[in-house]
Amino acid sequence: MRNPFIISLFALIVMLLLSLAIGSVFIPPAELWRALSGIGSSETFRTILWNIRMPRTALIALVGAALAGSGAAYQGLFRNPLADPYLIGVASGAGLGAVLAMSIKWPYTTLGLLAVPLAAFIASLLTVYLVYTFAHIGGSVPTTNLILAGVAVSSFATSLTSFLMLKSTGEVRRAIGWLLGGVSLVSWDATLALVPYLAIGLTALVLNGYALNLLQFGDDQATQMGLNVRRAKFIIIVAASLVTAAAVSFAGIIGFVGLVVPHIVRIWWGVDYRRLIPLSIICGASALLLADVLSRIVMAPQELPVGIVTALAGAPFFLWVLRRSKNQGLW
Amino acid sequence: MLRKTFYLTLLLALLLTSCGPATPTELPATATVAAPTASTEIKLTDGLNRPVVLKGAAQRILSMAPSNTEILFAVGAGDQVVGRDEFSDYPEAAKNVASIGSTFESLNMESIYSMKPDLVLAAEINTAEQVKALEDLGLTVYYLKNPTTLEEMYTNLEIVAKLTGHEAEAATLIESLKKRVAAVDEKIMPLNSRFSVFYEVDGTDPSKPFTAGKGTFINLLIERAGGYNIASDIDGYPQLSLEQVVAADPAFILLGDAKFGTTPESIAQRPGWANLSAVKNKQVLPFNDDLLSRPGPRMVDGLEELAKVLRPELFK
Numbered sequence: 001m002r003n004p005f006i007i008s009l010f011a012l013i014v015m016l017l018l019s020l021a022i023g024s025v026f027i028p029p030a031e032l033w034r035a036l037s038g039i040g041s042s043e044t045f046r047t048i049l050w051n052i053r054m055p056r057t058a059l060i061a062l063v064g065a066a067l068a069g070s071g072a073a074y075q076g077l078f079r080n081p082l083a084d085p086y087l088i089g090v091a092s093g094a095g096l097g098a099v100l101a102m103s104i105k106w107p108y109t110t111l112g113l114l115a116v117p118l119a120a121f122i123a124s125l126l127t128v129y130l131v132y133t134f135a136h137i138g139g140s141v142p143t144t145n146l147i148l149a150g151v152a153v154s155s156f157a158t159s160l161t162s163f164l165m166l167k168s169t170g171e172v173r174r175a176i177g178w179l180l181g182g183v184s185l186v187s188w189d190a191t192l193a194l195v196p197y198l199a200i201g202l203t204a205l206v207l208n209g210y211a212l213n214l215l216q217f218g219d220d221q222a223t224q225m226g227l228n229v230r231r232a233k234f235i236i237i238v239a240a241s242l243v244t245a246a247a248v249s250f251a252g253i254i255g256f257v258g259l260v261v262p263h264i265v266r267i268w269w270g271v272d273y274r275r276l277i278p279l280s281i282i283c284g285a286s287a288l289l290l291a292d293v294l295s296r297i298v299m300a301p302q303e304l305p306v307g308i309v310t311a312l313a314g315a316p317f318f319l320w321v322l323r324r325s326k327n328q329g330l331w
Numbered sequence: 332m333l334r335k336t337f338y339l340t341l342l343l344a345l346l347l348t349s350c351g352p353a354t355p356t357e358l359p360a361t362a363t364v365a366a367p368t369a370s371t372e373i374k375l376t377d378g379l380n381r382p383v384v385l386k387g388a389a390q391r392i393l394s395m396a397p398s399n400t401e402i403l404f405a406v407g408a409g410d411q412v413v414g415r416d417e418f419s420d421y422p423e424a425a426k427n428v429a430s431i432g433s434t435f436e437s438l439n440m441e442s443i444y445s446m447k448p449d450l451v452l453a454a455e456i457n458t459a460e461q462v463k464a465l466e467d468l469g470l471t472v473y474y475l476k477n478p479t480t481l482e483e484m485y486t487n488l489e490i491v492a493k494l495t496g497h498e499a500e501a502a503t504l505i506e507s508l509k510k511r512v513a514a515v516d517e518k519i520m521p522l523n524s525r526f527s528v529f530y531e532v533d534g535t536d537p538s539k540p541f542t543a544g545k546g547t548f549i550n551l552l553i554e555r556a557g558g559y560n561i562a563s564d565i566d567g568y569p570q571l572s573l574e575q576v577v578a579a580d581p582a583f584i585l586l587g588d589a590k591f592g593t594t595p596e597s598i599a600q601r602p603g604w605a606n607l608s609a610v611k612n613k614q615v616l617p618f619n620d621d622l623l624s625r626p627g628p629r630m631v632d633g634l635e636e637l638a639k640v641l642r643p644e645l646f647k
Contacts, residue, residue: 052441
């Protein structure tokens with residue numbers, strides 16, 4: 001029970017196995033093992049396990065890791081407990097891009113099929129860039145400005161999205177499904193496409209744990225302690241946005257994980273960002289895997305958008321952790 | 332310690348993502364049960380311009396939309412349907428077929444694959460991404476485009492018949508459908524007056540009900556049944572304001588949303604609507620929306636029903 005990394009990694013492994021074992025089609029444990037090892041298993045089970053469940057499990061784990069990791073970084077950067085990965089416009093931008101792409105009938109080609117994730121990715125990065133530019137004053141980017149510019153630009157993008165959805169009646173349900181988050185259509189291609197962005201972005205965030213610790217004292221203090229505040233902030237914003245945008249582009253907008261997982265980690269294991277960031281990444285993956293497993297079985301055979309489950313199951317759990325926590329004054 | 336554990340996590344994640352097959356797996360051998368017709372190869376191009384090849388008439392069909400299910404049963408391929416989407420509720424026998432849930436926001440890929448369909452019949456409510464995902468699993472998918480005319484609807488019947496080996500039945504069906512349409516035309520065409528119609532698709536927001544305009548099948552069938560759709564100059568499915576409907580003062584108000592709880596009484600209570608001709612003459616009528624919104628053979632039922640509602644004296 002000492003080392004939080006051992007505990008959280010163990011939980012992650014359990015969740016990964018659970019996610020592989022549970023699905024709408026029941027695979028008996030013995031068959032599951034055979035399908036995994038590829039010896040003497042049925043073709044159906046093997047395809048379900050390797051081509052449906054496994055890419056989905058991997059994608060969900062990656063997305064959960066991305067959201068919780070960047071959520072923890074944003075909370076530290078903005079010194080604001082309400083910060084989540086979407087604070088400065090990633091979600092609203094991605095939503096706008098995705099709905100724009102959905103309102104067009106694309107030809108059945110690779111590019112046409114990638115139109116929605118591509119548009120979401122590009123639009124979310126553009127939105128963050130816009131927010132950053134607006135918040136810029138002289139040589140510095142005050143965090144208050146970032147939050148305010150983020151709120152304004154996000155509202156603008158969200159209202160544009162709503163307008164588009166009202167205009168094109170046919171695609172509304174599809175857009176709503178996307179905005180609630182869900183990953184029922186996962187191929188290895190999508191999962192592999194995520195890996196480079198997340199590997200670079202999350203590594204950058206983990207390496208900036210110490211910088212985030214210093215930033216907790218305020219910009220001036222952090223500068224005095226020898227931190228290049230402008231550079232650190234810039235790297236954290238770019239890394240967190242990149243990671244979130246990549247995750248959102250394939251999985252839609254999944255709320256709550258990025259907000260709450262870092263808080264739970266903080267309550268359980270303390271506020272040191274050198275631990276907080278990697279632990280949030282690991283626990284984020286576990287949390288979203290759990291939510292995804294629930295989303296598959298609650299209303300089977302119908303799958304719920306995982307975004308509904310994260311908040312529905314996550315909020316009461318978080319309140320419970322909060323009530324039990326004796327560790328006050330984390331902020 | 333910290334660094335090490337992180338790299339371990341990363342390694343784990345990479346391992347997980349890289350041990351899958353790099354390319355989509357080889358096609359699973361489709362179960363080749365002897366087809367009723369000769370097992371000759373069937374080659375067609377679908378609504379997404381994809382070539383679709385079947386080894387013979389499909390024997391294990393998964394229908395992804397209510398309209399597809401209705402078409403399959405209508406051409407006599409009902410026994411070959413092994414799966415359907417949640418909303419396929421017609422004909423009655425379709426309800427006995429296993430459901431894969433709704434096909435709209437998400438697809439239950441595991442259930443679909445475990446049914447081992449040799450043909451997945453998709454429709455326009457499905458997305459190209461869904462088609463691709465099914466194709467990647469090695470399933471054969473035919474994407475049936477929505478028809479915009481009755482002729483195109485007949486073509487869709489022929490396509491489904493070809494895929495399932497029921498061409499003779501389809502030909503008979505199409506002939507009888509054409510006869511029924513001609514019978515309606517014969518009575519309606521000579522008339523030189525038309526009744527104006529407001530067709531309510533969705534009144535969830537009673538202050539701005541959705542209706543069907545230009546380019547929709549509802550519009551087409553209303554006109555064919557001797558009506559004049561008050562929204563016929565607007566494209567798609569527009570929302571009309573209460574004022575616009577009052578200004579148009581339709582002779583008939585048809586409630587396609589009756590199954591969602593809109594009633595003639597609730598219509599009369601909308602501000603300013605109590606004095607509409609349709610309300611005063613009691614011509615606010617519930618209408619079975621399935622007959623107009625599902626692009627299949629029951630559209631002809633819809634046409635007949637509409638004609639009967641608008642011109643009851645001609646259809647006694």
